[in-house]
Amino acid sequence: MTTKNVHVKIDEMKTSTGLIKNLELSIGKVVDDSWAEPMGPTPMPSLTTLRDWDMKLLNRYKPFYMPDCDLCCLCTYGKCDLTAGKRGACGLDIGAQSSRIVLLACSIGAATHTGHARHVVDHLIEKYGRRHPIDVGGLNVKVEAPVTRLVTGIRPETLGDLEDVLEYCETQITHCLSAAHTGQEGNNLDFESKAFHAGMIDQVGMEVADIAQISTLNFPKADPEAPLIQMGIGTVDTSKPVIMCIGHNVVPSVGIIDYMKDSGLADKMEVVGLCCTAFDNTRYYDRAKIVGPISWQLRFIRGGFADVVVLDEQCVRTDMFNEAERVKAPVIAASEKNCMGFKDRTNDPADEIVADLVSGKVPGVLILDPDKVGEVAVKVAKQIAPIRRKMKVLPEIDEIVALAKTCRQCNMCQRSCPQDLKIPAALKAATEGNIAPLTELYEECIGCGRCEEVCPVKLQIHSFIVKAGEKYMIEETNLCRAGRGAVQDVEIRNVGSPIVLGEIPGILAVVGCANYPHGGKDVYDICREFALRRYIVVTSGCSAMSAGSYKNDEGKTLYEEFTGTFEAGGVLNVGSCVANSHIAGAAIKVANIFAKRPLRGNYEEIADYIHNRVGAVGLAWGAYSQKAASIAAGFWRLGVPVLVGPHGSKYRRMLLGREDKPEDWEVYDARTGDKVNIGPAPEHLFQTVETPQEAMVAIAKLCIRPNDTWKGRSIKLSHYIDLHKRHYGVMPPDLHLFVRTMADVPMTMKDEITAILEAKGWKETVIPDPTLLPRMIRKKKE
Amino acid sequence: MSCEPWQCAEIAATKKANPIMKPDVAVAMIKKAARPILIVGSNATERWMEGRQLIEYIIDFAKASKVPVVATAHMVGEFLKRGYEPAGFMSAMDIGNRLVDPSWQGLDGKGHPDLALFVGLPYYMEALILSGLKHFAPDLKTITLDNLYHPHASWSYPNGTLEEWASNLKVMTSKFEGGQQ
Numbered sequence: 006m007t008t009k010n011v012h013v014k015i016d017e018m019k020t021s022t023g024l025i026k027n028l029e030l031s032i033g034k035v036v037d038d039s040w041a042e043p044m045g046p047t048p049m050p051s052l053t054t055l056r057d058w059d060m061k062l063l064n065r066y067k068p069f070y071m072p073d074c075d076l077c078c079l080c081t082y083g084k085c086d087l088t089a090g091k092r093g094a095c096g097l098d099i100g101a102q103s104s105r106i107v108l109l110a111c112s113i114g115a116a117t118h119t120g121h122a123r124h125v126v127d128h129l130i131e132k133y134g135r136r137h138p139i140d141v142g143g144l145n146v147k148v149e150a151p152v153t154r155l156v157t158g159i160r161p162e163t164l165g166d167l168e169d170v171l172e173y174c175e176t177q178i179t180h181c182l183s184a185a186h187t188g189q190e191g192n193n194l195d196f197e198s199k200a201f202h203a204g205m206i207d208q209v210g211m212e213v214a215d216i217a218q219i220s221t222l223n224f225p226k227a228d229p230e231a232p233l234i235q236m237g238i239g240t241v242d243t244s245k246p247v248i249m250c251i252g253h254n255v256v257p258s259v260g261i262i263d264y265m266k267d268s269g270l271a272d273k274m275e276v277v278g279l280c281c282t283a284f285d286n287t288r289y290y291d292r293a294k295i296v297g298p299i300s301w302q303l304r305f306i307r308g309g310f311a312d313v314v315v316l317d318e319q320c321v322r323t324d325m326f327n328e329a330e331r332v333k334a335p336v337i338a339a340s341e342k343n344c345m346g347f348k349d350r351t352n353d354p355a356d357e358i359v360a361d362l363v364s365g366k367v368p369g370v371l372i373l374d375p376d377k378v379g380e381v382a383v384k385v386a387k388q389i390a391p392i393r394r395k396m397k398v399l400p401e402i403d404e405i406v407a408l409a410k411t412c413r414q415c416n417m418c419q420r421s422c423p424q425d426l427k428i429p430a431a432l433k434a435a436t437e438g439n440i441a442p443l444t445e446l447y448e449e450c451i452g453c454g455r456c457e458e459v460c461p462v463k464l465q466i467h468s469f470i471v472k473a474g475e476k477y478m479i480e481e482t483n484l485c486r487a488g489r490g491a492v493q494d495v496e497i498r499n500v501g502s503p504i505v506l507g508e509i510p511g512i513l514a515v516v517g518c519a520n521y522p523h524g525g526k527d528v529y530d531i532c533r534e535f536a537l538r539r540y541i542v543v544t545s546g547c548s549a550m551s552a553g554s555y556k557n558d559e560g561k562t563l564y565e566e567f568t569g570t571f572e573a574g575g576v577l578n579v580g581s582c583v584a585n586s587h588i589a590g591a592a593i594k595v596a597n598i599f600a601k602r603p604l605r606g607n608y609e610e611i612a613d614y615i616h617n618r619v620g621a622v623g624l625a626w627g628a629y630s631q632k633a634a635s636i637a638a639g640f641w642r643l644g645v646p647v648l649v650g651p652h653g654s655k656y657r658r659m660l661l662g663r664e665d666k667p668e669d670w671e672v673y674d675a676r677t678g679d680k681v682n683i684g685p686a687p688e689h690l691f692q693t694v695e696t697p698q699e700a701m702v703a704i705a706k707l708c709i710r711p712n713d714t715w716k717g718r719s720i721k722l723s724h725y726i727d728l729h730k731r732h733y734g735v736m737p738p739d740l741h742l743f744v745r746t747m748a749d750v751p752m753t754m755k756d757e758i759t760a761i762l763e764a765k766g767w768k769e770t771v772i773p774d775p776t777l778l779p780r781m782i783r784k785k786k787e
Numbered sequence: 788m789s790c791e792p793w794q795c796a797e798i799a800a801t802k803k804a805n806p807i808m809k810p811d812v813a814v815a816m817i818k819k820a821a822r823p824i825l826i827v828g829s830n831a832t833e834r835w836m837e838g839r840q841l842i843e844y845i846i847d848f849a850k851a852s853k854v855p856v857v858a859t860a861h862m863v864g865e866f867l868k869r870g871y872e873p874a875g876f877m878s879a880m881d882i883g884n885r886l887v888d889p890s891w892q893g894l895d896g897k898g899h900p901d902l903a904l905f906v907g908l909p910y911y912m913e914a915l916i917l918s919g920l921k922h923f924a925p926d927l928k929t930i931t932l933d934n935l936y937h938p939h940a941s942w943s944y945p946n947g948t949l950e951e952w953a954s955n956l957k958v959m960t961s962k963f964e965g966g967q968q
């Protein structure tokens with residue numbers, strides 16, 4: 006490929022053994038370049054290749070920093086006090102330091118997904134061979150890896166091809182991380198650009214992981230009708246042995262499910278999951294069950310439902326060995342990245358390990374062979390379940406009442422609770438026999454356990470809340486659609502035009518973790534609101550679980566109420582965290598398949614297209630992780646705005662446009678080369694919203710794009726106005742900024758809006774063929 | 788009454804808010820300010836004191852002090868429902884971002900605020916915005932009217948009870964011309 010040092014291309018050569026045609030050699034690798042699409046300008050971009058593009062975005066969406074810490078303590082010159090403009094010993098100021106933290110977060114996120122991808126690809130190559138074909142949707146998905154094609158210029162056809170892609174990602178992540186060393190980058194915007202780079206690489210890493218597992222493990226292949234999966238602890242038959250898998254990497258779970266099936270135990274056991282492993286288990290085996298999002302780990306371990314806990318990687322509570330030991334559930338750590346301090350028993354006979362775990366001789370083991378994980382987990386669960394069933398794990402209500410009397414009302418629990426939950430008041434009520442206030446905390450508690458850490462009398466506050474909410478917990482019986490994977494090419498063809506013209510008012514991607522400010526219901530409400538308004542609603546990860554955890558008046562979950570097709574009014578679950586790449590992939594495919602923009606190594610043009618034309622917005626209502634940061638960063642570089650819920654403010658840097666600065670909102674009209682003011686569309690690239698009401702108004706507004714036709718714009722405006730009036734009680738004060746011609750004005754509100762426009766001194770403008778790239782101008786001005 | 792941050796881990800390094808031990812101190816600073824502004828967050832309808840919502844205390848205070856109000860999130864609708872029109876409304880991030888821009892000329896276009904009062908945002912969000920202002924708006928003074936100590940503000944009440952909060956807000960209101968009740 007073009008990026009390799011040694012590159013030989015032979016069009017035709019006669020040898021003693023025959024004729025060689027179209028052979029390219031790069032560092033010993035045979036590269037089949039049968040892909041007819043010519044290479045674009047930026048295959049495998051380096052740290053700075055797309056810097057100009059990033060600066061265009063960062064110039065419009067300037068960082069607003071909210072430092073979470075005034076100090077830097079990264080090297081031994083520190084601690085340095087960076088308060089209010091002071092520079093550290095290395096010369097860094099707080100703006101650059103804040104952006105360095107963003108870069109670190111995004112690099113960690115990208116490394117995590119890419120490391121995950123590397124593990125999955127290596128394992129699957131070992132099992133299925135390098136030549137195993139990539140197939141994510143048969144004939145329905147010809148553009149099998151849009152992100153990879155766009156970024157690297159590689160069209161992967163086999164598992165082996167993914168190794169080249171990963172090699173590139175790994176190199177770039179190393180460079181990103183190295184830029185965070187003391188005395189490397191010092192400018193905040195350069196840090197930001199590198200964070201964007203890490204985000205872009207992250208999307209590639211995620212795509213590689215997901216297309217590898219879809220191609221080999223028989224996951225749903227771009228299937229709008231992927232099966233509905235049972236979700237909630239109420240769906241689990243706890244009279245059977247229960248294996249609980251927590252994390253993100255399906256490989257050990259595949260070992261479990263295969264062993265269970267091969268031993269004829271499929272009907273006799275339950276395999277349940279938390280977080281993304283739950284999703285990928287159900288993509289592999291539709292009788293696996295989803296218990297819930299990441300934040301419920303403590304809840305379900307303390308609830309005592311798991312007979313064996315299998316931990317793979319990412320977002321696993323790091324004290325899980327302690328917690329599981331308390332309820333006498335043996336733990337199997339199954340990832341090199343998360344050994345939990347356990348002894349490596351990979352090479353010991355399975356039965357020996359089983360005996361040690363069942364007898365309680367050891368609380369947990371590390372096993373790095375997924376097949377052995379399967380055998381041990383199944384055997385242990387079978388043997389230990391009858392013993393564990395006799396155990397009482399949660400305190401009884403009368404015990405809680407008695408213990409609550411020892412509470413000193415010191416408030417430390419509340420002051421340590423990220424949700425500021427009124428625990429002391431709830432305990433006071435409990436002493437009077439009123440458990441209701443404690444039960445009310447169940448929905449909002451995110452299960453972090455911080456309250457218990459500070460309690461001077463060591464009250465098991467989280468367990469009290471779980472017990473008080475037990476009734477709700479065991480009644481949780483919902484349905485979630487299994488992750489469908491990619492969006493089909495034909496679906497893109499069907500909706501490409503209405504999306505780009507604005508007639509489908511937007512694509513809302515509700516993604517990410519479950520660090521919600523007030524429970525998961527807000528996610529459901531937001532998804533339903535926009536599905537009813539006929540936006541395309543795409544979900545993934547823990548948000549996809551929350552979206553399915555509530556029901557409408559007819560008792561239907563979202564996934565039953567709406568279709569799973571990528572169409573107006575559809576609610577799709579693409580799958581686990583790594584499946585987020587399909588959301589970026591869908592936007593890229595709109596540019597490529599519908600608009601026929603060249604894809605291969607052509608990042609800037611495609612991002613420019615998406616930013617100006619595809620009315621997509623991401624909402625990570627409960628985002629908490631570094632992975633969520635890198636996922637967001639991947640969307641930023643594509644020019645797609647991302648909203649986070651209130652806890653997301655702790656990412657400590659927003660990317661905010663200024664609608665009060667008209668000079669910030671100019672684009673080129675590609676037809677004429679004229680500069681045209683397009684208004685604040687979209688207004689922000691990264692923003693924290695405080696309440697679900699604010700989120701809904703912001704979503705409608707952030708779907709507006711310069712390219713909207715008058716018809717599309719009037720549809721988008723009517724949603725924006727309607728939501729604004731409903732939640733804010735008034736017309737949007739910035740309405741005039743989004744009206745280009747009178748045809749944009751929704752018919753039913755013509756008189757009211759005309760009066761507003763007149764009062765604001767509004768002037769008609771043109772609808773451009775918008776671009777931020779001078780090279781896209783077709784007719785240069787003299 | 789201790790001057791520890793309400794959320795225990797929300798500590799500041801070398802620059803910590805001065806405690807407001809009496810409402811008169813806050814009143815004096817507000818009276819001295821040429822261009823104060825009051826930012827009101829979504830807890831305005833979530834917090835109750837003596838049977839009234841925080842937003843009602845704020846309306847009384849804003850009417851008496853004539854400090855222009857910026858409502859964040861969906862609070863504008865809540866103000867309007869109660870017959871009070873805030874001077875502006877925008878997301879909490881947007882007002883923070885404008886306050887760190889020295890060229891921003893305020894809601895009325897007549898000059899950058901010199902004092903920003905905050906009340907009723909989720910504690911951690913308010914802490915972060917105040918931190919942003921501490922670092923990037925060195926000429927701006929910030930005061931929180933919450934009953935929770937915010938170390939990143941210039942001035943903050945210490946952690947206090949709901950009764951103390953209600954009393955502080957009422958006293959502050961009464962100190963302005965035409966003050967409440």
Ligand code: SF4
Binds near residue numbers: 077078080081093096
């Ligand atoms: S990296 Fe720079 S700012 Fe941080 S501790 Fe070292 S010298 Fe100080």
Ligand code: SF4
Binds near residue numbers: 426449456470
């Ligand atoms: S476990 Fe729940 S109640 Fe305890 S601090 Fe965390 S969120 Fe608050």
Ligand code: SF4
Binds near residue numbers: 461
């Ligand atoms: S920390 Fe413990 S003793 Fe203090 S109020 Fe909370 S539960 Fe009571």
